[in-house]
Amino acid sequence: MASLPNPSLSSELAENRTRIAALRGALAERVVVADGAMGTMLQAQDPTLEDFENLEGCNEILNITRPDVVRSVHEAYFEVGVDCVETNTFGANHSALGEYDIPERVYELSEAGARIAREVADEFTASTGQQRWVLGSMGPGTKLPTLGHAPYTTLRDAYQQNAEGMIAGGADALIVETTQDLLQTKAAVLGARRAMDATGLVLPLVVSVTVETTGTMLLGSEIGAALTALEPLGIDMIGLNCATGPAEMSEHLRYLARHSRVPLSCMPNAGLPVLGRDGAHYPLTAPELASAQETFVREYGLSLIGGCCGTTPEHLRQVVERVRGLSPTARDPRPEPGAASLYQTVPFRQDTAYMAIGERTNANGSKKFREAML
Template sequence: MAPSPTPSADSRTRSAALREALATRVVVADGAMGTMLQAQDPTLEDFENLEGCNEILNLTRPDIVRSVHEEYFAVGVDCVETNTFGANHSAANEYEIADRIHELSEAGARIAREVADEFGARDGRQRWVLGSVGPGTKLPSLGHIAYDVLRDGYQQNAEGLLAGGADALIVETTQDLLQTKSSLIGARRAMDALGVDVPLICSLAFETTGVMLLGSEIGAALTALEPLGIDLIGLNCSTGPAEMSEHLRYLARHSRTPLMCMPNAGLPVLTKDGAHFPLGPEGLADAQEAFVTDYGLSLIGGCCGTTPEHLRQVVDRARDLTPAVREPRPEPGAASLYQTVPFRQDTSY
């Protein structure tokens, strides 16, 4: 694979501006990607006979991917995520295209970059691209895949995203803390290889049981991940905002790192036409307003089931929001996969 081009001075300026925005106001990201792509009925030929591999559309149908980004920017969001959720080793390898991770990642970032720049040129307002780093399909804590294979695949993913013009990297929908670490470290290696420093966002997926897929509590996740130097930490996917509130409350109390949240439009309801997400645009806007004013979130958006209309109402509400000022009380400790143990002595001689 040819070495990635070094990101330009413009990209460094954009990343610095994103950091400034995250520190001073509420930044709004986009909503669901996969359902928006599927709604345009791509053919099996569009998928190069790899049905369901949305990342292939970055090459075969960039017009479809572009149209999704355009719909979200048109309703006023500040940033969009790239169509690269599955551009990692474990997901791509199932389609036998692991050798194309960099190519698909760069193509996805380039499409989003072009649309962001076009909208910025119209009104002078900066738009950003978040490079999506998805979880993949294998859990290293259960021995499904070797840690270094995952890490190196994530590095290829991140290098492609940065080469294509991503302003930040968002490690999202993570379900296994070892997988999360491998993706964060892979992203850091990519930045080091290219000589850049962009915001690194870590977004966790918590089940309705209140823990991550492998049983990790929110405290264990914070203790394990915060030392890795992430710029934001928070939650996305798996549940709606109602189920995320207690986790965000914990992070608001203990996290030194700024916070983000991109919930689903509620918990899915199975109907004869498939899964339906019941939370409407106003409900999502209400929830995100509460999260910002109660927990001081810096970045908000949507995940599964959220549409441009959901995000339009979130954008309208976010204009007048001031994030709560947090005074976190970090608890130094050590964590297993499941729990954190504070370095606190309850009794002494």
């Protein structure tokens, strides 16, 4: 006999879809504000080695051992008025957990992190009447597949577990963030897509790349290469986070505003870190961050903003106040069809000369190649 559908599961799925649709609507109509730094706030509560299950620094373990600590961070951000918080799952991937010899716990820690954030979001939605959402954080890990540190398929399959866990825990969107290697980014995006197919729930998928002070991603990719490579994967939003403050992000956001077909996001650090006797200090004040984000919204039409390293609830409180009531400024993007290498994008433009497409052509190093050219 065929099994009967579970009414509670059907109801939960319907609620999830309603929330997700509301988030999509909000991103289209107004500026949505996310939270700020997570790791520093967790560490500020001085968790013990026992809390980390003797895996010191593995913040995702706290989702299991100290959910109260993780909850308190989400609460601090919701209390200042942000629309959504990111899950404590930045390191819930194969390479990061593999360094602690617990890669098999990707799903468990991802689900727990999303469930904690979901519970807090629902409590604030009920108490304030303002809908709050959960962004499922998918971090870069510690292995770069382009450099051969880990197999692409291994990373992709683990990202699928990461995403499936967060979807099960109640995430409303997935954010592939702090990406440094375009192949790692693709692994996360395709893992997330596979998770959506497996769960039957389609969430907004945000990709946030990290551009260093050098003006490129860690492996040398320009922002144009990132856009050309990632936009065709069907992502819902692209933006920047981490590595620098807003001042260093402006030109890269300008490029995205001119060329990106999809909406934009920005979550900068509180400036560039300044090393002192007590470690790194982030100098950008809350009013300065709020002013920068308002400027970005008005000039580049950002839909999702927030903060990264060094930003606090006070930073985000002032951001919320500055952008309240603002809608993303209308953009008139002029996408340029093209192809990208790891490093840069090349538009499909042909002037009076022929277009040459090729890789390294060392006739001296290869007899076969020299004969083929001749």
